[in-house]
Amino acid sequence: RLPGTTIIPLARVKRVIKEDKDVSLINAEAIFCVAYATELFMEYLVTEGYQRAKRDKRKTVYYKDLASTVTEVEQFEFLEDVIPPTLTL
Secondary structure: OOOOOOOOOHHHHHHHHOOOOOOOOOOHHHHHHHHHHHHHHHHHHHHHHHHHHHHOOOOOOOHHHHHHHHHHOHHHHHHOOOOOOOOOO
């Protein structure tokens, strides 16, 4: 990726931000920062999930890998309600 670019479309990030009715304006630099931070966050979450998949000798990351990442990595504990552990029935 080229410096100063993001994978996530900036227009989409702006649209999501503007869903908050308290935000009337947001400049391009702020949109870029949110997009880039989102990419870094996703990369960290998926990399941690991939480590759990590798531990189980898999290359595919499953929901259970991300759920265990949320449970095991303190930085992700705020996601416990959004990505709960899988339940066996």
